[in-house]
Amino acid sequence: MTITTLDGVLAGMQAPVSFNKSSVTPLAAATRRAYTWWYSSGCPGASVAPSPGINGATCVYGNADVLGALTRSNPTGGQSAYLAQLLALPTGQASTVLLLDRIWHNSGLSVTSTTAQAITPVAIPARDQNGTTNGLGVIAGVEWSSAGGAGTPTVTLTYTNQAGTTGQTATFTGVASPPAGTIEFFALAAGDTGVRACTSFIQSATRTSGTMHLCLYRVVAMVGSAVAGNAGVTDFFTSGRPQIYDNSCLQLAYINSSTTANGLFGTYVETQG
């Protein structure tokens, strides 16, 4: 079913879920770089570093490797779930908070290797922009669960795009000494709008140390706060009614504007119908 009326939004409103997370201190603001509270203490508590191996695992709410996900329940009786409200109050700096669905993650990537690291991934769950496994709107990033070291290589990901085309390549230039929680997003090949599967990973030079994970996410919603300590809010309408698919692992991250440590308070509300 689909919610199509304001009455439907109100009737399906679930109890608000509050969250608070301890600070993550970012590096200088840069394009396609974010910082996640996934590994920060608070409520929900810190998530563990994923350990499924290089071929990765799909992220399923409730599993032991996604304990940092926001609390939620799948709708029943053929109903669908949508974002009803996201209120986010970054404590340390003006920043834009991202609500992500963590779709797939891996472990076991060598941070020092400069040769190709092959990946044979399982299919992503049906949680892309359209609720399918095609990968439309699914973005890829390297997420650091423990701080990285020196080294600023070019990083190249070979992937299958949203249309099923294999052998596409995405890139970013690594930042030196990324703190735990850093996410470096890949720029996709021209014309691509999503990632279905990651198949190979290579760095032009070492990152020296740290622990990194290749992750796939869908951006569910974003909310900006122009002043530290002030809340930003988006709802069913202003967010464009994004659907929250079954088993979604909702993760919070932010785009920074300064290098000030940044914590988070807020609430998440879902409507189902």
Place this chain on the structure above:
Amino acid sequence: MIGIGSRVRVLAPFDQLYPDIYVIDGQSETGAWQIDGVDFAPEHLELVE
């Protein structure tokens, strides 16, 4: 032998971002050669005579 000032070609797959001939302008603390602050291990570079 590659060194600072060497003219190099960047090898695949990194040649998509670096398709031209470049001059090595630094060396990182990890020992990698740098082009505009980006690190490259020697095996990803080819010296241009």
